[in-house]
Amino acid sequence: MRDGKIIVARLWPKYGGDIPSRTPVICGINPQKYETICIYHTKNSDNPNVFEQNGKKVFYLTTKPSPGFFKFFAIFKLAMILRKQKVDIIHCHHHKSVVYGVIAGKLAGVPAIIAHVHGLGRTRNIRRKLLNLFIMPCIDKILAVGGAVKKDIIANNPTVKPERIINIGNSIDYGYYSQENFDRAAVRRKFNIPQDAFVFATAGRLAETKGQKFLIEAFAQVKKQIPNAFLLLAGAGELKDELEKQVITLGCKDSVGFPGKVNNMPELYCAMDIFVLPSIAEGLPRGLMEAMAAGVICIASNAGGIPEILDNGKFGFLVEPRDVNSLCLAMLKAANLPGGEKTQMISAAREQIRKNFSHSIIIEKETKIYDTLIEEKIEHKKIKEAL
Numbered sequence: 001m002r003d004g005k006i007i008v009a010r011l012w013p014k015y016g017g018d019i020p021s022r023t024p025v026i027c028g029i030n031p032q033k034y035e036t037i038c039i040y041h042t043k044n045s046d047n048p049n050v051f052e053q054n055g056k057k058v059f060y061l062t063t064k065p066s067p068g069f070f071k072f073f074a075i076f077k078l079a080m081i082l083r084k085q086k087v088d089i090i091h092c093h094h095h096k097s098v099v100y101g102v103i104a105g106k107l108a109g110v111p112a113i114i115a116h117v118h119g120l121g122r123t124r125n126i127r128r129k130l131l132n133l134f135i136m137p138c139i140d141k142i143l144a145v146g147g148a149v150k151k152d153i154i155a156n157n158p159t160v161k162p163e164r165i166i167n168i169g170n171s172i173d174y175g176y177y178s179q180e181n182f183d184r185a186a187v188r189r190k191f192n193i194p195q196d197a198f199v200f201a202t203a204g205r206l207a208e209t210k211g212q213k214f215l216i217e218a219f220a221q222v223k224k225q226i227p228n229a230f231l232l233l234a235g236a237g238e239l240k241d242e243l244e245k246q247v248i249t250l251g252c253k254d255s256v257g258f259p260g261k262v263n264n265m266p267e268l269y270c271a272m273d274i275f276v277l278p279s280i281a282e283g284l285p286r287g288l289m290e291a292m293a294a295g296v297i298c299i300a301s302n303a304g305g306i307p308e309i310l311d312n313g314k315f316g317f318l319v320e321p322r323d324v325n326s327l328c329l330a331m332l333k334a335a336n337l338p339g340g341e342k343t344q345m346i347s348a349a350r351e352q353i354r355k356n357f358s359h360s361i362i363i364e365k366e367t368k369i370y371d372t373l374i375e376e377k378i379e380h381k382k383i384k385e386a387l
Contacts, residue, residue, distance in 0.1 A: 002086050005035045006374055009087045009110075011078075011097040015040040015060065017047040021286055024173055027054050028363040034370065037085055041074060041096065057085070075104050082108035088377075089114060089370060095122055099131055102138045112373040116143045116168075119283035120304055123156035136160045140373055143168040146284030146305030168365050170284040170305075174358040177293040178350060182270040191259050193271055197230035198335060201272040203265065203287050204279075206237030211278035211301065211321060213239075213246060218278075218327040220250040226335060231256045234268060269294035274334050280321045282306055289357050292316070292349040297342060299330045309357065315349040 001007065010026060026036055027050075037057040038049075042064070052058045059081050061074040082090060082104055089112045092101035098115040105113045115136075123129055136142075136157055142165045144150035150167045153160065188195055200219060204210045212233055219231045233243065233256065240258065247256045262268050269275070275291035277300040284305035291298050292309070298316035300306045310316040317334055319326040337345070355361075 001088060002035065005033060006089065006370065007085055007087045008034050008036050008089045008091055008370065009039055009082060009085065010036060011039045011090060011092045011101045012041070013094050013096045014042045014044045015049060017045045018050045021172065023050050024359045025171065025362050025366070026051065027056075028359060029367060029370075034367075037087070039078065039081060041071075041100065075100055076107070078104035079107040082110050088112065089373060091116060094118065095128060095131075098139070099135055102135050106138060111377045112140045113138060114141050114143060114369070114373075115139045116145075117149055117153055118145050120149060120152050120281055123153070129156070132157050133159060140164070141166055141369060143369070145170045147308050148305040149283050166365075166369065168369070169357060169362060170286060170289070171357050171359045171362040172286050172289045172293060172353070174293050174354050177266050177269070177290045178295070178354075179266055180270075180295070182267055184270055187267050187271040191232065191268070191271060192257060193230055193232065194228070197228050198226055199230045199232060199272045200274050200276055200331060201232035201234065201268070202276045202278065203234040203262065203268070204277070204285075206233070206235050206239040206243060208239065209280050210235075210237075211280050212243055214322055214324050214327060215276055215278040216243060216246050216250065216252075216256070217324045218331060219256070220252050221324075221328045222331045222335075223252055223255060225332060229255065229335075232259065232268075232272065233257070234259050234262045236261045265290055266294060269296050272296055274299060274331065276327075276331065277301065277306065278319075278321070278327060279303055279306070284308065288316075289353050293353045295346045295350060297334050297337065297345060298349065299327070299334055309352075311352065315345065315352050 029036055038051045039059045041061050043060045049058050061077050078100055087110050090101045090105045090110050091114045092098040093116045102113055123132055136159060142153060144153055144165055144167050146169060147167050150165050153165055154162050185195060193199060202215060206212060223229045247253050269291055275296045275298045277285060277288050279301050280303060282304035288298060288300055288309055300310060300316060301321040302318045303321045307318060310318055317330040319330050
């Protein structure tokens with residue numbers, strides 16, 4: 001502790017610029033009780049660090065990315081920072097940071113160590129499995145982004161006690177995505193969408209795991225029944241050329257748009273009628289939360305943490321991954337949803353996000369975890385001293 005405050009160090013593999021989904025939560029932790037410092041293995045961007053701009057201490061172990069996994073000098077440098085800053089809790093994001101954080105944390109005598117797992121398949125190879133055998137027992141709490149991620153951690157790490165894993169969920173800035181101050185016609189002009197089009201859209205990396213090829217195939221069938229249907233695939237990735245060829249082959253080139261990466265997503269949500277997330281695998285996708293907060297009817301795959309967000313179909317349509325026919329039927333059903341049912345689903349979905357997946361909820365959960373950990377460590381110290 002320092003000046004009566006609990007010192008929390010957040011550790012990441014690299015700094016590549018601000019991540020809006022992360023910043024409000026960390027900056028929202030009570031500054032009267034907690035002092036948060038931010039540490040990065042490498043600095044990959046010259047963009048100003050928003051945490052530094054918010055008055056937080058920021059450290060970089062190195063400014064030059066280097067090959068290899070273990071860098072002993074970086075581990076010792078990290079340990080020195082942790083000790084000098086009198087860190088009480090080290091909160092590690094992503095696998096490399098967890099490994100470095102555990103070793104440096106033990107060297108520096110940090111009382112509590114947290115690992116934050118952000119998606120599925122993070123124990124995906126033999127090296128990680130072996131490392132986890134030694135690293136996991138040293139971690140006090142493992143925070144999983146969703147129930148599916150928690151199950152994945154348990155399944156792939158048999159030595160980890162399930163009670164040490166907490167489903168902390170994921171979150172968005174509800175107020176930002178629920179805003180309704182956009183000119184729909186102007187936004188459609190901006191993205192070259194016909195004004196009279198019925199727009200299906202998705203957003204995310206153009207990658208196999210996101211399932212866009214199944215959406216395109218389903219859309220080609222939907223187009224036969226909804227002539228003014230239009231499909232928007234926002235995002236960038238290695239599959240762009242392949243997906244563009246698929247669109248041409250299916251004869252719907254003029255009805256599909258590839259706007260690339262979109263920076264102002266609330267604006268794009270305003271232009272669409274139905275949001276589709278056809279992923280094969282997901283943790284707890286923020287894109288789905290954003291669309292629901294924006295008041296867009298949603299269709300998504302029954303994969304990973306998606307059912308957790310949609311409450312098994314209560315707040316949107318669920319389809320099995322890779323099932324083109326089921327996806328097509330869901331798109332047609334959603335497009336023809338009566339006005340009253342549509343309004344009710346949108347309202348209920350928005351409330352689901354506001355109450356369960358907004359930043360304030362995650363801030364409250366993280367604060368409670370920090371408080372509990374410190375209380376446990378203090379009590380453990382008292383018992384040890386008494387013996």
